[in-house]
Each structure stands twice: as C-alpha cells, then as structure tokens.
Amino acid sequence: MDLVLLAEMIAAAVAAALIYTIIGIIPGTDETAVLVPVTLILVLTGVQPVIVLCFFISAVIANNLMDAVPAAIAGIPGGVMASPLVDHAQLLKRKGMADRSLRKMAAGSLIGVLVSVPVSLLLARSLIPLAEAIKAYADPLFFAGAVLLALLSKNKLLALASILPFTLLIEGLRYLYWGIGIVPRGTTVFISFFLGITIGPVVLTLFELLNKEKRECLKCDQPRRITLQKVPFEWKSLNPFHALKKQEWVTSAGASLISCFTFILSPVGMTTLLGELFSKRTQDPVDRSMLAITTMNALANATYLSGTLIPLIALGVPLSPVAIGPAHALFDSPPVFTATHNMHHILSQTDFILATVIGAGVALIVTYTLAIKYAQSICAFVFKRIPHEAILGLFCAFVLLLAYMDAGWMNIGGVMLIGLVSGLLHRWGVGYGILFMVLYAAPWLVLGF
Amino acid sequence: MTAHSKKDSEMIEIWDDVVRIKDLVLAIAINSITTLGGYFAAPNHAPMPLLFGLIGAVIGFIICSLFIKPKRIFEETESGE
Numbered sequence: 001m002d003l004v005l006l007a008e009m010i011a012a013a014v015a016a017a018l019i020y021t022i023i024g025i026i027p028g029t030d031e032t033a034v035l036v037p038v039t040l041i042l043v044l045t046g047v048q049p050v051i052v053l054c055f056f057i058s059a060v061i062a063n064n065l066m067d068a069v070p071a072a073i074a075g076i077p078g079g080v081m082a083s084p085l086v087d088h089a090q091l092l093k094r095k096g097m098a099d100r101s102l103r104k105m106a107a108g109s110l111i112g113v114l115v116s117v118p119v120s121l122l123l124a125r126s127l128i129p130l131a132e133a134i135k136a137y138a139d140p141l142f143f144a145g146a147v148l149l150a151l152l153s154k155n156k157l158l159a160l161a162s163i164l165p166f167t168l169l170i171e172g173l174r175y176l177y178w179g180i181g182i183v184p185r186g187t188t189v190f191i192s193f194f195l196g197i198t199i200g201p202v203v204l205t206l207f208e209l210l211n212k213e214k215r216e217c218l219k220c221d222q223p224r225r226i227t228l229q230k231v232p233f234e235w236k237s238l239n240p241f242h243a244l245k246k247q248e249w250v251t252s253a254g255a256s257l258i259s260c261f262t263f264i265l266s267p268v269g270m271t272t273l274l275g276e277l278f279s280k281r282t283q284d285p286v287d288r289s290m291l292a293i294t295t296m297n298a299l300a301n302a303t304y305l306s307g308t309l310i311p312l313i314a315l316g317v318p319l320s321p322v323a324i325g326p327a328h329a330l331f332d333s334p335p336v337f338t339a340t341h342n343m344h345h346i347l348s349q350t351d352f353i354l355a356t357v358i359g360a361g362v363a364l365i366v367t368y369t370l371a372i373k374y375a376q377s378i379c380a381f382v383f384k385r386i387p388h389e390a391i392l393g394l395f396c397a398f399v400l401l402l403a404y405m406d407a408g409w410m411n412i413g414g415v416m417l418i419g420l421v422s423g424l425l426h427r428w429g430v431g432y433g434i435l436f437m438v439l440y441a442a443p444w445l446v447l448g449f
Numbered sequence: 450m451t452a453h454s455k456k457d458s459e460m461i462e463i464w465d466d467v468v469r470i471k472d473l474v475l476a477i478a479i480n481s482i483t484t485l486g487g488y489f490a491a492p493n494h495a496p497m498p499l500l501f502g503l504i505g506a507v508i509g510f511i512i513c514s515l516f517i518k519p520k521r522i523f524e525e526t527e528s529g530e
Contacts, residue, residue, distance in 0.1 A: 027466050041499060205463045209470060215461075218461040218462070220467060221460060222467075224467045225521075225522045226521050226522065226523050227524050227525075227526055229526055230525055380523070383521050384523055385519070386514055387472070387514060388463075388468050389468050389469070389475070390514045392463065392476060393480035394480050394506055394510045396480060397477070397480035397484035397506050400484065401499075401502050401506075404485070405499070
C-alpha cells in the first residue's frame with residue numbers, strides 16, 4: 001500500500017467526519033437516508049473501494065456520536081439512533097448537567113468503537129468457513145430475517161401481514177418495467193426502490209399535504225423552540241477516562257461486546273434493549289441516566305460497526321439490518337458492485353483492517369474533539385443557519401435523480417408508490433429492517449408460488 | 450416571528466422538525482432543478498452525469514440554506530446545578 005493511497009484514505013476519513021458532524025446534528029435525519037446516497041455516489045463515481053470503506057466507517061462513527069450531541073444539549077434527538085437515549089438525556093439536561101452528559105456520550109462512543117472494531121474483525125474471520133453454506137441459502141435467509149424481525153417487533157401481526165403485499169408491490173413494478181420494456185428483462189431495479197422505502201415517511205406526509213382536511217390537521221402554528229445549554233470547556237475533559245466511572249466503562253464495553261454477536265438484529269432494538277437492561281438496576285435516577293447514555297452511545301457504534309463489518313468481510317451478502325440498510329452501497333451498487341463482485345471480493349484482509357482502523361481512528365480524533373470542545377457552537381450554527389426545508393429538498397432531489405437513472409421518468413411514479421406504502425407501514429410500526437429484507441427476498445418469494 | 454398571524458401559520462411538522470409548506474415546495478423545486486439540470490448538462494460518459502448531478506444538488510442545498518429561514522426559536526441558557 002503506497003503513501004498516496006494512505007493519504008487519500010486519511011483525507012476521505014477527515015472529510016466524512018466533518019460532513020457527518022453537521023448532518024448528524026440536524027434533527028430527524030435518518031441514518032440510512034443520509035449514508036446510502038453519498039456512499040453510493042462515491043462508489044459509482046469510481047472512487048477506490050478501500051477509500052470508500054474508510055469514508056463509510058468514519059461517517060458512521062461521526063454520525064452516531066453527533067446524533068447524540070443535540071440530545072445532550074438541546075433535548076432533541078439528531079437521528080434515529082439517538083432516540084433510545086433521549087429521555088435519559090432530557091433528565092440530565094433538566095438537572096443542568098448537559099456538559100457531563102455530553103462528555104459521557106463521547107467517551108461511550110469511544111469505548112463502543114474500541115471494543116467493536118477488533119471483535120468484529122475477529123468474529124468475521126471465524127465466520128469465513130461458514131460463508132459458503134450461508135451464501136447458498138441467502139434468499140431464504142433474507143425471508144427468514146424479515147420474519148424474525150417481524151416477530152421481534154412491537155406490531156408482530158401487522159409486520160407479518162405486510163410481508164406478502166409488499167413483496168407483490170415490488171415484484172409487480174419490476175415485472176411491469178420488464179413488460180413495457182423500459183428496463184431489460186433480468187435487470188433488477190433495486191437502488192431507487194430502496195431509497196423509496198427510506199424516504200417513505202416524507203413522501204407520505206407530502207401526499208397528505210395535498211389533502212385539504214389532512215393539511216389542517218398537520219398544521220402546527222409554532223416554530224420549534226430549542227433551548228441550548230451552554231457547555232463550559234476544560235482541557236482535562238478531553239481525557240475519556242476522566243469522564244467515566246469504572247462501572248460506566250465496564251458496562252459499556254460489556255454491552256458493546258454482546259452486541260457484536262447479535263449483529264443480525266436491529267441496531268436500534270439492541271441499543272434500547274441492552275442499554276435499558278444494563279442501566280435499570282441502578283437506583284439513583286441521575287446515575288441511571290448517566291449509565292444509560294454512556295452505554296447506549298457505545299452500543300450505537302458497536303451495533304453499526306459489527307453489522308457492517310461482519311457481513312462485509314465474512315459473507316459479501318448484506319445479511320444484517322445495518323448491512324442491508326445504511327451500509328448497503330458497499331454490497332450492491334450496480335454496475336460497480338454486484339452480488340458476486342463487491343467490496344467483499346475486491347478487498348484483501350489487510351485492506352479491510354487498514355480501512356477500518358484508519359476510518360475509525362480519524363473519526364474518533366476529529367469528532368471526539370469537536371464534540372467535547374465545539375459541540376455548542378456547531379449546534380448553534382446548524383439550528384440557526386440550516387433550514388429543514390433544504391435538507392428535505394436535497395433528499396427528494398437525490399431520490400428523483402436515482403429513480404430516473406434506474407428506470408426513466410416512469411420510475412419516479414414507481415418510487416413514489418413504494419414511498420407511500422412503506423411510509424404508511426412505517427408509521428403503523430413496521431420497521432425499515434423488515435421492509436429491506438422483503439425487498440431482497442421478493443424475487444425468490446414470488447417464484448415460490 | 451411568533452407566528453400568530455394567519456399567513457405564517459402554514460407550517461407543518463415533517464421528519465421531526467417544523468417547515469413552512471411554501472418554503473418546502475420551493476426547496477424541493479430548486480433542488481430538483483439544480484440536480485437534474487446538472488445530470489442532463491453533463492458530458493455523456495460514465496461517472497460525469499452523476500458527479501454533475503451531485504454538484505447540482507450541493508448548489509441547490511446552498512441556495513436553499515441562504516434564502517430560507519429555519520423555523521426554530523433558538524435560545525441559550527447557562528448550565529448550573
């Protein structure tokens with residue numbers, strides 16, 4: 001590996017850390033929706049795979065840590081992965097302890113990364129002998145994954161009942177496109193359907209705006225009120241172990257370790273489950289919340305990294321909710337990456353280790369310092385300067401572009417249809433993970449009839 | 450900007466934040482035009498259309514950020530026990 005490539009990897013990791021520091025803080029941004037388009041575009045423009053991986057790892061860590069920052073100092077989650085810890089962060093903020101909660105979150109992230117990177121790399125290596133057997137059954141496994149996630153979700157029957165109709169919607173559109181000849185037979189339209197699912201809730205709300213009665217209901221006449229708590233800075237707070245009690249870092253490390261083995265389950269689910277499980281025995285509410293936010297931040301990173309790295313290195317098939325969601329472009333972004341020729345096949349073991357370690361290392365240094373030292377000014381900048389409309393406009397434009405690239409103008413309607421249905425299902429309580437698994441299993445499932 | 454007059458009340462909550470419908474429509478239109486415009490204006494070989502589309506998207510985003518005001522009331526408090 002030459003020095004130029006190494007410098008490019010570091011530059012990519014720094015860029016990712018900075019971009020996703022801003023994106024992470026923006027409230028409500030869904031991880032999949034913000035990670036996939038950018039990674040996809042990097043892959044398609046021909047950036048070297050090892051640089052893309054480095055970028056992605058750094059982006060994940062920056063995004064996860066920065067998701068939690070507005071939760072600590074303003075009491076609102078920056079993204080889906082921060083939602084489990086919002087209640088705890090709000091309690092600490094009410095007690096005027098935003099600064100301590102911020103430092104604990106950052107230290108928790110650090111522990112999550114430090115535990116999950118080596119464990120995931122080792123676990124992936126030990127799974128390689130099983131890879132052939134698993135790959136042979138990939139399609140039924142995706143279906144089984146959808147059923148498993150459905151059974152573990154809150155609305156079991158609803159999730160199970162929506163599997164078949166959603167399959168038919170996807171395959172119906174694909175066969176329609178083949179039938180009228182806008183897509184050559186055998187080419188599977190995937191990326192735009194995938195983004196249609198992610199942006200579903202937005203599409204649904206936009207359609208509701210066209211209904212007059214609904215529009216009256218959706219109205220809220222107050223701008224959002226955001227109170228930011230000032231965070232004093234001291235140099236000694238840069239030391240992560242200064243911020244944590246022994247119980248906090250032991251619990252975070254333990255929970256992170258467990259979550260690496262459950263990489264096949266939903267990251268938000270595991271973060272909530274393990275985070276609450278480990279913290280609920282603590283009596284004092286402040287101590288409990290401190291423990292919860294530390295552990296949950298560790299878990300957010302650990303679930304994402306293990307969910308990405310293990311399937312990527314061991315299998316080359318996106319067989320985990322993270323791999324099939326946010327990390328999807330690393331597995332499948334035709335024509336550059338396909339099921340039989342993706343990062344798993346192109347990169348060597350050394351490439352994987354190097355890209356992960358550089359990405360994680362750079363992201364930690366950049367975001368940890370930014371979070372501790374400049375959290376407040378970055379948040380103030382984002383809240384004051386970046387309108388939510390611009391973010392939504394940007395995502396809609398991405399989806400539009402990728403829909404057109406996949407199957408022409410007609411596919412824009414197709415993607416809207418998928419967005420409408422998945423937005424509705426998502427609002428009713430069917431998780432994205434289930435819908436993504438169905439999207440994968442759909443061709444196999446309809447042939448079974 | 451307390452938004453009590455009738456004209457200001459066309460605001461809705463979407464993806465966890467408040468937007469004004471008129472601004473949202475404008476933002477989607479601007480971003481779509483710059484993104485698709487970049488895509489179609491690009492030289493017609495491999496990564497160029499996508500790259501131009503991406504640059505168009507970033508330009509659209511910057512234009513929107515400059516001209517649309519965020520609908521957030523923002524205040525800072527001191528921390529204290």
